Amino acid sequence: MARLKSSSDRYGSVAVWVHWLSALLIVVLLVTGFRAANAPDALGKAALLRAHVPAAIAVLLLTAMRILWWWRFDSKPMPLAGLPPWQAGLARIVHVTMLVTVVGMVASGIGMMVLSGAGPAVFGAPGAVMPDFHEFLPRRPHGLGARLMVALLALHAGAALYHHFVRRDATLKRMW
Numbered sequence: 001m002a003r004l005k006s007s008s009d010r011y012g013s014v015a016v017w018v019h020w021l022s023a024l025l026i027v028v029l030l031v032t033g034f035r036a037a038n039a040p041d042a043l044g045k046a047a048l049l050r051a052h053v054p055a056a057i058a059v060l061l062l063t064a065m066r067i068l069w070w071w072r073f074d075s076k077p078m079p080l081a082g083l084p085p086w087q088a089g090l091a092r093i094v095h096v097t098m099l100v101t102v103v104g105m106v107a108s109g110i111g112m113m114v115l116s117g118a119g120p121a122v123f124g125a126p127g128a129v130m131p132d133f134h135e136f137l138p139r140r141p142h143g144l145g146a147r148l149m150v151a152l153l154a155l156h157a158g159a160a161l162y163h164h165f166v167r168r169d170a171t172l173k174r175m176w
């Protein structure tokens with residue numbers, strides 16, 4: 001049976017599930033977010049945001065669970081033998097920046113919804129008018145955070161694939 005907690009050489013099943021569910025939801029958020037921002041009509045934008053907002057809340061809950069899990073219940077496996085310290089340091093910076101970016105994205109997303117009063121238009125109240133989100137301050141950090149998230153994801157996934165296919169070590173396998 002899969003172990004819930006991590007061991008010294010691999011991640012436990014809670015960490016693995018939280019990781020891959022968050023990854024899937026973040027991809028859904030990037031796709032629905034960029035498509036909503038470019039949607040030609042209010043109905044299409046509302047439909048995309050009806051998926052975007054609940055997916056973001058799910059990511060927030062998973063992130064809270066992840067922080068609690070590592071803080072109270074589990075410890076990370078040992079770094080892989082032979083990993084240069086600069087790579088371990090860079091990986092740590094990327095991971096922490098991803099976490100901070102997720103929290104910032106959720107906060108700015110909620111800020112946009114609250115300040116613009118877009119709830120009724122997004123969730124389909126008859127006659128409600130979709131606001132222009134660019135008129136509200138959190139729209140700018142949300143857009144910048146989205147681009148930063150794409151760059152971080154590319155670095156993170158690129159590094160995992162490099163370890164798996166070029167160095168052929170267990171980096172990706174122990175998160176599976």
Ligand code: HEM
Nearest residue numbers: 029030033034036037056102105106109110113133143146
């Ligand atoms: C990890 C969390 C989130 C991610 C990765 C994310 C991603 C995105 C992306 C990629 C965009 C398009 C940005 C652009 O084109 O400049 C966007 C727009 C948007 N997001 Fe999010 N988002 C997140 C959380 C939230 C939350 C919590 C809410 C609301 C409660 C929200 C509401 C919106 C809205 C209203 C837009 C603007 C659409 C428009 O300009 O028409 N987002 N998001």
